[in-house]
Amino acid sequence: TVKEEKGTISIHTENIFPIIKKFLYSDHEIFLRELVSNAVDATMKLKRLSSLGEVTEELGDLTIDISINKEAKTLTIEDRGIGMTAEEIKKYINQIAFSGATEFVEKFKDAKDANEIIGKFGLGFYSSFMVAEKVEIETLSYQEGAAPAKWINDGSTEFEITSVDKKERGTKIILHINSESEEFLEEARINNILEKYCRFLPVPIRFGQKDERMEDGKDEEGNPKYKEVKVDNIINDTNPIWTVPPSELKDEDYKNFYRKLYPFSEEPLFWIHLNVDYPFNLTGVLYFPKIKNDIDVNRNKIQLYSRQVFITDEVKDIVPEFLMLLHGVIDSPDIPLNVSRSYLQSDSNVKKINNYITKKVAEKLSEIFKNERSEFEKKWNDISVFVKYGMLSEDKFYDRAKDFALLTNVDDKKFTFEEYKTAVEPEQTDKDKKIVFLYSTDAAKQNTYIETAKSKGYDVLKLDGVIDSHFINMLEQKLENVTLKRVDSDTVDKLIDKGTEKESKLSDEQKESLKSVVEKAIGNENYNVKVEPMDESEMPLVVTLPEFMRRMKDMAKTGGGM
Ligand code: ADP
Ligand code: MG
Numbered sequence: 001t002v003k004e005e006k007g008t009i010s011i012h013t014e015n016i017f018p019i020i021k022k023f024l025y026s027d028h029e030i031f032l033r034e035l036v037s038n039a040v041d042a043t044m045k046l047k048r049l050s051s052l053g054e055v056t057e058e059l060g061d062l063t064i065d066i067s068i069n070k071e072a073k074t075l076t077i078e079d080r081g082i083g084m085t086a087e088e089i090k091k092y093i094n095q096i097a098f099s100g101a102t103e104f105v106e107k108f109k110d111a112k113d114a115n116e117i118i119g120k121f122g123l124g125f126y127s128s129f130m131v132a133e134k135v136e137i138e139t140l141s142y143q144e145g146a147a148p149a150k151w152i153n154d155g156s157t158e159f160e161i162t163s164v165d166k167k168e169r170g171t172k173i174i175l176h177i178n179s180e181s182e183e184f185l186e187e188a189r190i191n192n193i194l195e196k197y198c199r200f201l202p203v204p205i206r207f208g209q210k211d212e213r214m215e216d217g218k219d220e221e222g223n224p225k226y227k228e229v230k231v232d233n234i235i236n237d238t239n240p241i242w243t244v245p246p247s248e249l250k251d252e253d254y255k256n257f258y259r260k261l262y263p264f265s266e267e268p269l270f271w272i273h274l275n276v277d278y279p280f281n282l283t284g285v286l287y288f289p290k291i292k293n294d295i296d297v298n299r300n301k302i303q304l305y306s307r308q309v310f311i312t313d314e315v316k317d318i319v320p321e322f323l324m325l326l327h328g329v330i331d332s333p334d335i336p337l338n339v340s341r342s343y344l345q346s347d348s349n350v351k352k353i354n355n356y357i358t359k360k361v362a363e364k365l366s367e368i369f370k371n372e373r374s375e376f377e378k379k380w381n382d383i384s385v386f387v388k389y390g391m392l393s394e395d396k397f398y399d400r401a402k403d404f405a406l407l408t409n410v411d412d413k414k415f416t417f418e419e420y421k422t423a424v425e426p427e428q429t430d431k432d433k434k435i436v437f438l439y440s441t442d443a444a445k446q447n448t449y450i451e452t453a454k455s456k457g458y459d460v461l462k463l464d465g466v467i468d469s470h471f472i473n474m475l476e477q478k479l480e481n482v483t484l485k486r487v488d489s490d491t492v493d494k495l496i497d498k499g500t501e502k503e504s505k506l507s508d509e510q511k512e513s514l515k516s517v518v519e520k521a522i523g524n525e526n527y528n529v530k531v532e533p534m535d536e537s538e539m540p541l542v543v544t545l546p547e548f549m550r551r552m553k554d555m556a557k558t559g560g561g562m
Contacts, residue, residue: 001147002086002147002148002149002150002161002162002164003086003161003162004161004162004163005076005086005158005160005161005429006158006160006161007094007157007158007159007160008157008158008159009094009159010159012203023361026308027186028130028131028184028287029193029288030127030197030198031127031128031130031131031132031175032066032077032184032190032193032194033193033197033198033309033310034124034125034127034128035062035077035125035127035128035173035308036066036077036194036197036198036201036205037077037201037549038124038125038173039064039077039078039081039171039173039203040064040079040201040202040203040309041081042079042081042145042170042171043062043064043079043081043082043203043316044081044202044203045081045082046062046080046081046082046142046317046434047059047062049082049142051294054176055142055145058144059080060078060080061080061335062080062081062203062204063080063203063204063205063206063232063234064077064078064079064080064203064204064205064206065077065078065079065206065207066078066190066194066205066206066207066208067207067208067279068185068186068187068190070185070265072176073176073177073182073185074174074175074177075132075174075175075177075184075185075190076172076173076174076175077172077175078170078172078173079170079172079203080168080169081169081170081171082141082142082169082170083139083140083141083142083146083151083169083170083171084137084139084141084171085141085143085146085147085149085491086147086149086161088141088211089137089139089149089151089161090161092139093151094126094159111522128173128175129155130181131175131177131178131181131184132155132175132176132177132178132181133155133176133177133178133179134152134153134154134155134175134176135152135153135155135173135174135176136150136151136152136173136174136176136429137149137150137151137152137172137173137174138150138164138166138172138174139151139166139170139171139172140166140167140168140169140170140171140173140531141169142169145520147163148163148164148165148166148167149161149162149163149383150162150163150164162476166198187208191207191233191235194207194235194500196310197287197309197310198235198236198309198310199236199237199310200236200238200240200305200308200310201235201236201238201308201309202238202239202243202308204234204236205234205235205236206232206233206234206235207233207235208233209230209231209232209233210230210231210232210233211228211229211230211231212228212229212230212231213226213227213228213229214226214227214228214229220354234372236548237260240257240329241253241254241257241285242273242274242283242284242285242310242329243283243308243331243450244329245275246273246275249273254268254271254285255267255268256286257285258271258287258327258328261303261327261329262289262301262327265289265290265292265327266287266289266388267289267290268287268290268327269287269289270288270290270364270368270379270381271285271286271287271288271328272285272286272360272361272364273285274286274330274356274357276356279352280332280334280349280353280356280451281332281333281334282330282331282332282334282353282356283330283331283332284328284329284330284331284332284420285328285329286302286323286327286328286329286330286357286360286361287326287327287328288326288328288382288386289301289325289326289327289515290381290382291325291382291385297386301313301325301326301328302315302319302324302326302327302328302329302330303315303328303329303330304318304329304330304331304332304335305329305330305331305332306331306332306333306335307331307333308331312320315330316318317350317352317354318330318335318350318353319354319357320354320358320390320393320394320397321393322386322389322390322392322393322397323357323361323386323390325385325386325389326361326386330357334349334353335349335350341398355396358390358394358396358397359400361390362397362400362401363400365383365387365401365404366403366404369403369404370404372478375405377405377406377414380406380408384405384406384465385465385467387401387404387405388405388465388467388468388470389467390404390459390469392467392470392471392472392474398474398478402417402478403416403418404416405417407420407437407461408461408462409459409460409461409462410440410443410450410454410460410461410462412462417475417479420437420461421435421479423459423484424436424459426459427457427458427459427496428458428459428495428496429496429498430483430497430498430499431497431499433481433496434481434482434483435481435482435483436482436483436484436485436486436495436496437461437475437484438453438458438459438461438484438485438486438487438492438495438496439460439461439462439463439472439484439485439486439487440460440461440462440463440464440486440487440488441463441464441468441486442464443462443464445488446487446488449487449488450487452491452492453487453492456492458492458496460487465485472484482486491530506531514531515529515530515531
């Protein structure tokens with residue numbers, strides 16, 4: 001049996017508990033994540049020892065149990081893992097866990113961004129003192145002949161070890177919930193926390209039982225009858241798809257998982273299974289969602305896990321900004337969670353992970369483009385926002401995407417940049433030998449101009465999306481020898497000026513008088529009136545409104561409630 005013992009935990013900071021409470025004030029709930037993670041660790045260690053032949057007994061049911069006792073005001077976490085001997089408690093709980101907690105407090109007691117690290121930092125076992133006035137550990141080690149032991153601590157530096165009667169291998173952590181934390185005695189609250197952090201842990205986690213409707217024979221008319229039965233309330237899926245090799249998964253599996261994560265979303269367009277173990281460890285599945293124009297509601301849909309424990313859905317810095325619109329899961333034990341944001345930004349693993357994700361996404365898109373061009377074209381409308389945003393924000397992504405990014409013309413034909421250059425070069429090169437990309441931002445309003453351009457054998461692109469004005473600027477900078485011109489900003493012949501003057505049938509005098517007649521008729525000097533020879537065209541003269549005037553007019557219209 002265990003030698004009864006009382007002692008003092010040796011630490012430098014006398015009053016560690018008030019500090020722990022203060023620091024983690026806004027995120028008390030993570031204590032449960034920490035304790036369940038420890039239970040999972042202990043169970044996985046046992047499994048490993050068993051597979052190595054170090055443990056020969058039957059392991060039995062390894063389910064971790066969480067339970068609440070409202071009268072006693074306790075919350076208990078019980079596992080069937082490796083357990084601890086009294087010596088191990090002293091070593092792992094009194095010394096190691098405590099020094100971790102002390103280090104945390106030392107490091108961050110002056111930190112300004114304490115809030116940022118909260119929730120990302122695992123205080124480990126001692127985070128239980130955020131919600132408990134007293135913590136008891138009852139444990140029996142898997143080692144042969146080990147005696148069960150009990151550890152008691154009431155939130156001071158004094159601890160007590162006694163013997164206890166425990167027959168089952170494993171560890172039971174009993175938290176005596178303090179009066180400010182009674183929310184953690186509510187079933188719904190605990191269920192929520194477990195679903196948030198523990199949903200994909202690798203060992204089954206049971207939180208009591210729940211009612212389930214079950215078919216129970218048929219009535220006289222042959223309709224199914226139902227009854228309510230009690231079933232174990234298992235919180236987690238122990239084999240989420242990102243832990244399964246891609247070769248074993250079907251499309252349906254990815255879609256099912258997506259539905260599980262985002263029950264009310266439309267089916268994703270496609271997905272990327274991430275899987276690397278060198279030079280860092282990262283797994284995950286990223287989905288391209290179908291997004292509407294409202295980009296903002298789609299943000300923060302990527303969940304970050306560390307060994308299947310949910311950490312956060314704030315993945316800024318880890319995922320490139322332009323891919324924040326993606327959905328899905330990333331799991332990496334190599335992302336430092338115990339540090340502040342500024343550290344995260346300078347961490348080399350984080351940078352590598354960020355680059356890796358960008359590269360993977362580009363590779364996947366390129367693969368679909370090469371192997372299933374028509375599928376790619378069908379999806380282009382939905383993914384073009386990502387791709388354009390990515391090309392605008394990261395040069396590296398531009399370099400990868402420039403070969404599969406598509407331009408759509410007003411007839412919905414799609415071209416790569418190079419294809420488009422080749423297609424329009426013979427017709428649409430101006431006198432400076434620049435290839436002119438004509439584009440329209442509003443096919444309905446600019447219809448006359450589009451039709452004129454087409455009748456002259458010119459092609460017109462459709463660039464009417466939310467970020468297309470930036471995209472147009474970028475194309476002009478990146479594409480050599482190409483200039484972009486909006487189809488209604490002048491007459492087509494001016495836009496694609498080949499430098500060949502045409503003979504006018506009118507004399508200069510006739511032109512001037514025609515011009516002044518029209519100008520008087522319009523009675524608005526903002527309009528440009530031009531009298532020019534226009535081959536084959538049926539329009540003898542053209543009236544255009546300068547770009548800024550057109551915009552003013554558009555604004556006045558929408559402002560006027562049209
Ligand atoms: P960490 O998990 O990062 O090691 P913790 O403070 O969470 O830090 O736990 C400290 C140590 O206590 C663990 O490494 C482990 O050795 C021991 N321990 C905690 N919980 C359990 C448990 N349920 N079963 C066995 N050992 C445990
Ligand atoms: Mg831990």
